[in-house]
Amino acid sequence: MFSDFPLLSLIIWLPIFGGVAVLINGDNNPWARPLSLLVSAVTFVASLGLYVGFDNTTYQMQFVEQAPWIASFDINYFLGIDGFSMPLIILTSFSTLLVVVAGWEVIKDRVSHYMAAFLIMEGLMIAVFSALDAILFYVFFEAMLIPLFLVIGIWGGPNRVYATIKFFLYTLFGSVFLLLALLYLRHVSGSFSILAFHDVSLSMAQQTLLFLAFLISFAVKIPMWPVHTWLPDAHVEAPTGGSVILAAITLKIGGYGLLRFALPITPDASMALDWFVITLSLIGIVYIGFVALVQSDLKKLIAYSSIAHMGFVTLGLFIVFRIFANSATGSGAELAIEGAMVQMISHGFIAAAMFLSVGVLYDRMHTREISAYGGVINTMPVFGGFAVFFAMANAGLPGTSGFVGEFMVILAAFQADFWFAFLAATTLILGAAYTLWMIKRVMFGEVANDQVAQLTDINQREFIILASLAVIVLAIGLWPAPLTDFMHSSVEHLLTQISQSKL
């Protein structure tokens, strides 16, 4: 029933034009907030249409739209989604809704700009996940930087200028290599269609260079050790909404890029260089875990924990080659990819929740130093409950979504190499250590000072945000099957693609 209706275009352009409308409306108009809420809510509801209309028996692209865009370069407005992009799109529209609600009273300066930036950002991110034309993908991929650059720079903390310029240049540096790779692929395949890229055969030398270009661009985005240094800075300085979008979605674009470009286009190079990615991932998981342990700033701690968690995503994506090498049937390979995907979705919700929780505290105390807190649960019992729950989820407690993804990846890692699994599993200890220690210092104990004593518990608006996230985290944790069902066909297709040599 959705086959003819351009649903993807609707959820891309509605927030973009909605954002422009909010921007034109101006700051002095009381409509900025309700209008943004309306636009983001409608977009979210419309994006659920993708879920309802999705056919999970096929790996083929669905909701396809195609129209010529730049004829002289044969660039098309080519959209479509599969089991990888659909959950990420819904994650995007949901997170934006949360950000709009979360910024309702908190943002007082240039409200219309703030809301417009996030709405435009939403449209661009959904477009990134649904673009099937390489240049269309790239245009949205880069255009995303503009709103986020402004969000961090305008509403950010004291060191925001340094952080936002670092963020911009780092990611731009990565993505220009992606552009080169795409141009080269067009040169070889004669088309800018990503699906055509999947079928083109390439020599090992070509694949290696292309793979490195993809890796540079997406590793910066994910971010992988050692190109992660922009993320803690950006997170610390960004306003709560910026951190949420950054952690929940833009990091996922890196993982999605590897799934969509690196693995299917350059399978042989991915296989040859899998040791490299796996090593970086394991360093990320273990070393960054230790780094997170010593942070004194709440947001920095969560930022480092994000890097460690994203290490699972890249680990899951690249151990499949080892699994194939160990057994001809490749049992466990599917588990690895699905684990990586679940980890991405789950981290999207948990990281959003963690940053929103920090936002709740920051709005009241205007500090992110862990040492400034203590015994918060005495004055904010309801919030304390949520915070402890999300912390548990972050540490990978069974029953929460955080457990599912990590467990699947670790399980699959056993099929690849015992030591991979062993190192990856240390995160269960390290993650628990840094998260719970933070919770202990912030939440429990005696009320630390007068400011903490005067804290008021969360209001209805904050309650709704945190409760909805808690429900989702719990739901995925208890019953992840609906999520993995959607990916099944796409994962199988990806596995056939990467197990066939392109040489």
Next chain:
Amino acid sequence: MMFEVSNMSFALPEIFMLVMACVILLVLAIRGDKGINSIYVLSQISLIATALIIYQSIGSGSGLSFDGTYIKDTLSNVLKLAICLINVFVLLYASSYLKARSLFKGEFYVLALFSTLGMMIMASAYHFLTLYLGLELMSLCLYAMVAMQRDSAVATEAAMKYFILGALASGMLLYGMSIIYGVTGSLAIADIAQALQTQEIDQTVLSFGLVFLLIGIGFKLGAVPFHMWLPDVYHGAPTAMTLFIATAPKIAAFAMAIRLLVDGLGEGQAYWQDMAIMLSVLSMIIGNVVAIAQTNLKRMLAYSTISHVGFILLGVLSGTAQGYSAAMFYVLVYSLMSLGGFGMIILMSRQGFEADNIDDFKGLSQRSPWFALMMLILMFSMAGIPPLAGFYAKFAVINSVVEVGLVPIAIVAVVMSVIGAFYYLRVIKVMYFDKPSDQNILQAPKDMQIAISVNALLVLALGVSPGALMAICAITFS
């Protein structure tokens, strides 16, 4: 030599422009500075009317005329149209600047129109002498323009530098032309192309001549290492004159490069390609790196121009039709962005305040959110961030070098564009993240405000749908 009336029609836009310029000169002579307003209006009318004439003549025949010295083809039509339209905006912006500084004199408009005529001749020239004639007509008017603010020592210095180095470049170009004449026995571009294909040419002498031609082109475009004049002139000249120099003349210089290197010496591509690579790579590196250190916006934009020239040459050096059309797209987009960039400086300035330091834009987003947004569009476009026109320009030229297998040069280009992004971001940082240092509201007239908004929104519109202009550029070289 046959001299038919039908041939004359090919040069109708130029003839009309010449007549109008002379009429305006007469008005100036009779009424003096009292008639300045009518002179301004007349100049705008002549530019728009010329544009209309060019537009009308598209499709009504093309080819050589005046015994093979003049050509009317898609390239000349499109470039001439762009030159006229860009100059409509330039005169509009400039008037607002000149009025505030008692420089609002008739001479500026006469010089501007003659200079435009020179550019149009360059776009249509198909003979070394015609080309040189157009070039000198354009350049001499520009030298005089820079020197118009005669009480300003900086402007006079800039004019001197511009004149001496420009004359040197013209000399080099002429020398190159004479050598090419020596080996091919002709000055007509069509004959030279023919001679290169059919005759035995002394390759050493040919490459020797090409070096000088390329130096001349490099000077006029402002490519490294022939860029020394550019920052000083852009910085020293009154902003209105900088605006004029930085926009349409680049289109004319591009036309010259195409006529000489592609139409005339396309067969010698093996020789000029290597030299063009040097010019291009050096321009991108020096332009982008040195721009970082600038605190003066005009000077920063001057270095940014140098880097853009590097990118334009990237398309030319690829030696394919696709590359030429990419370079053409780039030069058109560049002149539109540059128009907006210098236009913003004029918009921000007022009597006794030049607004040409980057810090003068502090907190613009709070003083005037709309124009801060316009500047943001222009800066991101120059940095080559999608979805703005500047991205597709970079995309197209980089694509053209990748297509011919020059991937290392493409890598230099993309890395340099990241370095370049830094100084554009700094302007945006100053506008959006800093607190305003003065609370003056903008004093620019309404027409200027509307024009600059149209200008910036065009950059955005070309970014959202670049297809039409790209198709025109593709047709030009197909």
